[in-house]
Amino acid sequence: MKVLFIGGTGNISRSVSLACIERGIDLHLLTRGTRHVDIPGAQVVQGDIYRQDDVRALLEGSRWDSVVDWIAYTEEDIIRDIGLFRGKTGQFVFISSASAYQKPPVHPLITESTPLCNPFWEYSRNKIACEERLNRAYRDEGFPITIVRPSLTYDTVIPVAIGGWTEYTVIERITKGQPIIVHGDGSSLWTVTHAEDFAKGFVGLLGHPQTIGEAFHITSDETLTWNQIYWAVAQAAGREPHLVHISSDFIAACEESLRGSLLGDKSCSVIFDNSKVRRIVPDFKATIPFHLGIKRTLAWFDADPARKIVRKETHEMMDRILQAYLKE
Numbered sequence: 076m077k078v079l080f081i082g083g084t085g086n087i088s089r090s091v092s093l094a095c096i097e098r099g100i101d102l103h104l105l106t107r108g109t110r111h112v113d114i115p116g117a118q119v120v121q122g123d124i125y126r127q128d129d130v131r132a133l134l135e136g137s138r139w140d141s142v143v144d145w146i147a148y149t150e151e152d153i154i155r156d157i158g159l160f161r162g163k164t165g166q167f168v169f170i171s172s173a174s175a176y177q178k179p180p181v182h183p184l185i186t187e188s189t190p191l192c193n194p195f196w197e198y199s200r201n202k203i204a205c206e207e208r209l210n211r212a213y214r215d216e217g218f219p220i221t222i223v224r225p226s227l228t229y230d231t232v233i234p235v236a237i238g239g240w241t242e243y244t245v246i247e248r249i250t251k252g253q254p255i256i257v258h259g260d261g262s263s264l265w266t267v268t269h270a271e272d273f274a275k276g277f278v279g280l281l282g283h284p285q286t287i288g289e290a291f292h293i294t295s296d297e298t299l300t301w302n303q304i305y306w307a308v309a310q311a312a313g314r315e316p317h318l319v320h321i322s323s324d325f326i327a328a329c330e331e332s333l334r335g336s337l338l339g340d341k342s343c344s345v346i347f348d349n350s351k352v353r354r355i356v357p358d359f360k361a362t363i364p365f366h367l368g369i370k371r372t373l374a375w376f377d378a379d380p381a382r383k384i385v386r387k388e389t390h391e392m393m394d395r396i397l398q399a400y401l402k403e
């Protein structure tokens with residue numbers, strides 16, 4: 076199989092790239108080359124997807140079995156992709172987001188038939204608009220779409236709601252014994268998936284004829300509370316966390332930038348039903364429990380101190396919320 080990734084060296088896509096190479100896929104990665112990530116065996120095409128004419132020239136004359144856009148976020152990105160890849164690929168995979176599922180959910184068990192509706196988070200509404208545009212292209216002209224919706228998926232990021240992700244601030248707070256904020260009472264249910272587990276499900280979807288026109292999520296089957304997630308992170312850092320529980324509404328009222336990601340995603344209890352992906356990829360099974368996966372992630376940060384980005388603004392934001400809460 077000949078496969079093109081737009082992206083492919085990122086937090087999720089790096090593991091998928093490695094899994095593709097392991098499967099013997101002829102993998103081409105279109106990236107700007109700003110990060111030094113080694114994917115031995117992949118052909119790197121240096122380019123910026125937002126420079127459409129350059130990309131068209133770079134890809135001229137090529138045809139793929141699958142094209143995966145890891146970094147499409149708006150309907151405009153999708154319109155560009157349909158223009159670039161119409162007639163040139165047997166499958167076009169759009170990386171959407173499980174945050175697109177109905178929020179708050181009327182039922183915690185999430186299947187691919189759960190409605191897509193998120194009044195809280197613009198990021199998710201844009202992903203929904205992308206999916207709708209692609210579904211139209213499939214219906215109207217047979218554009219061979221497959222939609223994949225990751226939920227919180229980590230490898231080189233710290234998967235917590237406040238103070239983590241690409242930054243290390245939450246770990247610094249934990250190691251210094253400073254309070255960290257947990258939304259709600261920490262008992263809502265969530266799933267965190269290691270990118271290597273995600274990759275096992277994803278590669279089985281590539282080139283599979285029964286995926287065309289379909290959407291899939293791919294997650295771990297491990298259901299955790301947020302308290303368990305924060306404890307696992309702290310224990311991987313060798314500490315006990317000082318958790319302060321604050322309602323998501325209160326946090327969002329203090330810090331508007333957290334509203335979407337909390338009320339439109341992480342504050343809602345969800346349990347993912349992965350039976351659809353398993354119908355296509357019968358051996359898909361996530362095997363990396365969070366308390367072990369997060370140790371690997373922290374070891375990745377330890378391997379290069381430059382990765383440990385601590386932001387003063389994030390410390391200040393967390394302190395501001397904590398002070399406002401303690402004054403209540």
Ligand SMILES: NC(=O)c1ccc[n+]([C@@H]2O[C@H](COP(=O)([O-])OP(=O)(O)OC[C@H]3O[C@@H](n4cnc5c(N)ncnc54)[C@H](OP(=O)(O)O)[C@@H]3O)[C@@H](O)[C@H]2O)c1
Nearest residue numbers: 082083084085086087088106107108109110123124227228
């Ligand atoms: N992780 C999660 O929990 C989660 C959950 C739901 C959905 N998602 C979705 O997953 C996707 C992110 O995948 P990821 O983690 O692999 O991404 P990522 O860590 O953001 O990596 C981005 C990749 O795209 C390349 N890139 C960035 N800008 C580019 C440009 N203008 N032209 C060409 N290449 C470019 C980067 O390489 P260079 O910098 O070298 O160009 C890198 O390979 C997003 O669509 C996101 O919405 C993630």
